Amino acid sequence: MEKPYDYLIVGAGLFGAVCAHELRKSGHKCLVIDKRMHAGGNLYCENVNGIQVHKYGAHIFHTNDLAIWNYVNQLVPFRHYNHSVMANYKGKLFNLPFNMNTFYQLWQLKTPEEVIGRIAEQRTAAKITDPANLEEQAISMVGADMYHTLIKGYTEKQWGRFAKELPASIIKRLPLRFTYDNSYFSDRYQGIPAGGYNKLIDALLADVEVRLNIDYLDNKDAWQEMAETIIFTGPIDAWFNYCYGRLEYRSLSFEQEILPVSNFQGCAVMNYTDSEVPYTRIIEHKHFEGGQQPFSVITYEYPQAMARNAEPYYPVNDSRNNNLYTKYKQAAAQQANVIFGGRLAEYKYYDMDQIIGSALSKMKKLKAGLSNLQV
Structure with a gap:
């Protein structure tokens, strides 16, 4: 019996969205599903009275790869943004990254x-x-x-x-330089999509069927009957029902406030580096796009242990976890008609340009008919 879709893409984050975009351009019929109530994964932005709030932490697009820079700019216009971070240590301010x-x-x-x-x-x-x-x-x-x-x-x-x-x-x-340069990234191309990252995700998923609030792993067998090939961007250990054990992550929680001031801290990100302050940073979102609103939206970012229902953010790439991931990666290579990709499926901290590069590479191998797409 013919299946209704060529590809089922599990996860509407950046990796899954790039894959869907490339497959649609090639004439394939794709279905994208995501367990969240929105597409975009951790890039998702919420419009708060004209301020694009980065709901899952600050995201700045930066790359030295001109091809990837051109790829995203042909989808949406980018606003130049030079990231410069301040650090607060017991009330004293320092420039970051480490420079003169x-x-x-x-x-x-x-x-x-x-x-x-x-x-x-x-x-x-x-x-x-x-x-x-x-x-x-x-x-x-x-x-x-x-x-x-x-x-x-x-x-x-x-x-x-x-x-x-x-x-x-x-x-x-960690960036380190011996010049008087407060730019956090040294990449040639830097910016943020004008109007927020939702614009980029919407452009990638244009004309692609997307269904939200669906957890693939709750009904895995049924969903596998929907398409000839699965592209899985979720946690690789969850795919295998944690048969070798759980990979370790750190998670985050956020507290958001709307303040009746036009400029709260003078920069987008202020790190708090002493142990007595429970949060690691405060994000003031209007500075990402030079907002002139008479109010401001800030987010306190708190690191936390990875609870069962928390979102996984940072892989703990120590020897134990890396050895565990190797077992899952070897098992993934034996899965027929399944492609694993993205930060959770590859247990890797990725910058956005690296995610796009990885997705494009896998789609190129797919078009070339290569059998091993897991590397």
């Missing part, structure tokens, strides 16, 4: 030579030659003073464990 402004604010040092020398002194004092964990890696990168002021409290709140228990690889993504 930050080092001057902490040490009153003015030249890169002075700063590099101070970091080397503190690395030597800590007797670090081969960093074995996040704390040692951070001290070797920016020194003990900067670590204790801007990294330790924030990181331990974010991950719910001591920095000495976290892998060094986590901190290696």
Whole structure:
């Protein structure tokens, strides 16, 4: 019996939306389902009286890949946005990412030579030659003073464990430069879709059938009869009913306020780096698009443990979890007519351009008739 769709795409986030867009262009009939009440995954924005509120945390599109930049800009116009973050440590403000402004604010040092020398002194004092964990890696990168002021409290709140228990690889993504440049990202192309990320998702899913408030895993067998091929973007361990155990994530919760002020903190993101403050950052959404409204919308972001009904945000890529994921990945390779992709199915922290690149790569392999799409 012929199935009604060529592809069933489980998840209407960025990965699933790009796949649906590419398959529709190729003439395939697709159905996209999502367990949430909206499409877009964590990119979803809520319009609050003209301010686009990033409901699941701040998202800034940045890439050095001109092809991907052109890909999204042909779908929606992007507004240039240069991300610059401030950090609040017990009432004192510092520029992020770590740059010469930050080092001057902490040490009153003015030249890169002075700063590099101070970091080397503190690395030597800590007797670090081969960093074995996040704390040692951070001290070797920016020194003990900067670590204790801007990294330790924030990181331990974010991950719910001591920095000495976290892998060094986590901190290696942190931008570090010895210039007076407060730009958080150094990528050539940066911006935010004019009018919010819903515009981008709507453009990708135009002319594609989408059904919301549907949990695929609640009726997996029935949904598999709907299409010849499944593209699954949910948690890979959930697909296999956690047969090897649960992959570990950290989650987030949010508290939103509408304030009767036109400008609350002067920037889109303010990190709170001391351990006494329970939230990790405050987001003031109007700054993403230069809003001039006489009021403002802010969001407090709280890290939390991964409860059963919470949303998974950050994979805990330590050796235990990575070994567990390898087992699931090997099992996924044996699944016929199923493509796994996206941050949850690949247990990987992805930037948006990387998600798009991964989806386009898999669709290219699919069109070429390659059998192994799981890599």
